[in-house]
Amino acid sequence: MKKKMALKDLNFNNTGSWPREYKLGFGVIVGLLIFGLLWWLFVRGKADELHGLESQETDLRAEFETKQGRAANLEPLKLQLAQMEQQLQQMLRQLPSKTEMPDLIVDVSQTALATGISNELFQPGPETPKEFYAEKPISLRMVGTYHQFGAFVSGVASLPRVVILTMHDISLKPKNPDKGGIRTNTPLELAGTVKTYRYLDAEEAAAQEKASTGSDKAGQ
16 A cells, blocks of 8 residues: 655655655645735735825815815806906996096186185196006195095095095194193194095006006016
């Protein structure tokens, strides 16, 4: 009877003489080792890459949904912007034009005189063009009572054209401070600079935009 070969008797230099079951077992082990090596060298790296791609897909989906939501609101926003621009143009048209500005300044001065205010100084300065309007400073020194200044402000507000007066470095104090405190008829002196505004016509606005664009390019 042939004696069964033990594992310790196997000769790796002569695997051909091994019993059939040992050859099969050895083949399975070698196959598993090769499979494990291939997985380690190739599949494992691809698994990490796949995980990264899945994460990137999630980020891209989130970004797409965000942009899709913005795109859905884009048309209403464009319509709202167009309406706001139209309202702004309507408001600007209520300001005096270039040709109306000289008469308007005269009207402001005459309104002050009509309320009893004394114009000791009323000197318009050169205007400064802005993006879509121009501002004109007026240096002034007026003397009148509290009620006269109130009537002056009311009179300016009732002029046919919208008149915007902003005050800069304005002081209001008693004309004669040594004669006691401020009373109803105490003469007050208002001195400083006010600015009034007009809208730019289409030609002026285009020139201003061109000048602003050229200034931006020169600064780059």
